Amino acid sequence: MEKMNRMRIPIIIWSIISLAYAPVMIYIVATKLVIHWDGSIINVVYAIASFLVAAFIFERKNKAIEKLRDEYKLNYVAGILDSLFPGVYYEPDESIPRQYLADTKMVYLGDRYSGEDYVRARYKNVLFQQSDLLIQALNQEGRRKYKREDTKARGSNSDYFVCFRGRWMIFDFNKNFRSNVQIIQEGFRVPAPAGSRRKKESPYDPVTLESDKFNKGFRVYAQNPHDAFYILTPSFMERIQALTAHNKYKMMFCFSSNKLHIAIHGGGNSFEPGSVLKRFDDERVKEAIWKDIGSITQFVDELSLDNNLFMN
Amino acid sequence: MNPVLIAIIAAVVILLAYFISVSNRLNKAHVKIDEASSDVDVSLTKRYDVLTKMIDVVKSYAKYERETIFETIQLRKNMSMQEKNEANRLMGENLARIHALAENYPELKASENYNTLQKAIADVEEHLQASRRLYNANVSRFNQMLVTFPTSIIGGMKGMHKEAFFSAEETKRQDVKMDLSL
Numbered sequence: 053m054e055k056m057n058r059m060r061i062p063i064i065i066w067s068i069i070s071l072a073y074a075p076v077m078i079y080i081v082a083t084k085l086v087i088h089w090d091g092s093i094i095n096v097v098y099a100i101a102s103f104l105v106a107a108f109i110f111e112r113k114n115k116a117i118e119k120l121r122d123e124y125k126l127n128y129v130a131g132i133l134d135s136l137f138p139g140v141y142y143e144p145d146e147s148i149p150r151q152y153l154a155d156t157k158m159v160y161l162g163d164r165y166s167g168e169d170y171v172r173a174r175y176k177n178v179l180f181q182q183s184d185l186l187i188q189a190l191n192q193e194g195r196r197k198y199k200r201e202d203t204k205a206r207g208s209n210s211d212y213f214v215c216f217r218g219r220w221m222i223f224d225f226n227k228n229f230r231s232n233v234q235i236i237q238e239g240f241r242v243p244a245p246a247g248s249r250r251k252k253e254s255p256y257d258p259v260t261l262e263s264d265k266f267n268k269g270f271r272v273y274a275q276n277p278h279d280a281f282y283i284l285t286p287s288f289m290e291r292i293q294a295l296t297a298h299n300k301y302k303m304m305f306c307f308s309s310n311k312l313h314i315a316i317h318g319g320g321n322s323f324e325p326g327s328v329l330k331r332f333d334d335e336r337v338k339e340a341i342w343k344d345i346g347s348i349t350q351f352v353d354e355l356s357l358d359n360n361l362f363m364n
Numbered sequence: 365m366n367p368v369l370i371a372i373i374a375a376v377v378i379l380l381a382y383f384i385s386v387s388n389r390l391n392k393a394h395v396k397i398d399e400a401s402s403d404v405d406v407s408l409t410k411r412y413d414v415l416t417k418m419i420d421v422v423k424s425y426a427k428y429e430r431e432t433i434f435e436t437i438q439l440r441k442n443m444s445m446q447e448k449n450e451a452n453r454l455m456g457e458n459l460a461r462i463h464a465l466a467e468n469y470p471e472l473k474a475s476e477n478y479n480t481l482q483k484a485i486a487d488v489e490e491h492l493q494a495s496r497r498l499y500n501a502n503v504s505r506f507n508q509m510l511v512t513f514p515t516s517i518i519g520g521m522k523g524m525h526k527e528a529f530f531s532a533e534e535t536k537r538q539d540v541k542m543d544l545s546l
Binding site for chain 2 (some may be wrong): 227228260261262265277278279281300
């Protein structure tokens with residue numbers, strides 16, 4: 053923990069320097085390029101130099117933050133995950149592979165796909181995977197500038213539209229079924245840019261269940277309504293309602309290929325060290341990591357995914 | 365053209381369009397019931413198949429049970445909902461007899477075949493419940509359309525009547541008696 057606390061110091065120093073330098077830079081740019089602009093090259097040089105200094109300060113601060121984050125994730129997060137989930141695979145810079153999401157048709161997969169904090173492990177013998185994801189698509193401005201196949205990572209963020217930002221989890225489900233079923237919590241919006249191929253919220257047919265309360269809180273879509281009723285038993289519906297009532301972020305569930313996908317839009321950035329303004333101590337760090345882990349295990353516990361009564 | 369005549373023609377056209385629209389909705393709702401009924405048939409057949417396998421396993425252990433202790437169940441095409449309810453009830457009774465018999469044969473209870481079939485029966489019953497709920501949801505929607513005005517008039521003109529629900533097994537509706545004596 054001492055190492056992390058030592059690593060806080062350069063971040064704090066560079067933050068103070070950036071705060072102090074910001075008005076200086078504004079002053080230089082305002083005076084040299086606006087107020088006292090006389091067309092001379094020296095004013096331009098001053099302005100460029102001030103931007104370069106700002107970029108240098110920004111780069112140093114980011115580097116210090118990255119070092120702290122790596123230390124936190126590789127030494128603390130990995131250690132706690134390893135103690136809880138034997139044989140866990142944790143990679144801070146990886147994400148759930150894009151092709152795993154393609155079959156679910158839950159969200160528009162857009163043009164840019166990135167993520168971090170990929171975890172794959174077993175809890176109560178239920179295999180799960182999770183990662184933070186950021187899925188973006190070219191907006192109308194971006195599509196005017198770039199052809200889709202050219203973009204890769206090109207363009208600035210203003211050319212893109214966020215389709216999904218949050219946590220994505222995949223669990224083995226304890227029933228066999230043949231077609232996809234989607235459950236969208238009221239308030240969970242599945243954005244897609246205007247003019248995209250995705251026009252409706254879901255490509256599947258809407259299903260109305262017997263519970264009015266459930267129908268008010270969730271929209272259900274299924275390729276085959278039988279599978280919707282098979283998966284969404286009255287007790288399972290109650291568990292979903294209880295689970296979502298405890299969470300501040302809206303969720304979308306999808307049952308596909310015998311797996312349960314859960315997308316938590318805006319569901320925070322998992323396994324981050326938190327504020328550097330406070331000293332790190334064992335209790336605070338463990339509590340933060342446990343909270344992130346708890347938000348994974350709660351799905352197994354509250355949905356009873358470890359009940360394999362129906363699986364051979 | 366006489367405005368009164370135009371108004372009458374317009375009214376007739378609107379009524380006709382309304383009639384066609386409601387008629388189509390009723391027809392679609394009825395088709396959904398037929399689809400759900402087929403789904404029930406599939407689930408009943410699966411339950412029957414697993415039950416037959418369980419009976420075979422039990423008979424191989426219960427060698428001294430010479431007489432047919434299980435009621436014969438007939439599954440046919442185009443059974444009415446009442447017949448399906450009856451077949452389902454009989455299957456439930458046979459299953460209860462199997463469980464009761466298994467209590468007397470510990471080696472049966474411990475056998476891998478029996479345990480595999482127990483899981484299969486549990487899954488098949490879940491599917492049957494899903495089929496029942498889907499069927500009943502479609503029937504409920506259709507029946508509600510038939511009893512509400514003015515759809516009820518159009519439904520009556522087409523000779524449509526309320527459909528029967530697929531009921532839960534009688535045994536499951538009774539209170540479970542728990543015997544905790546040793």
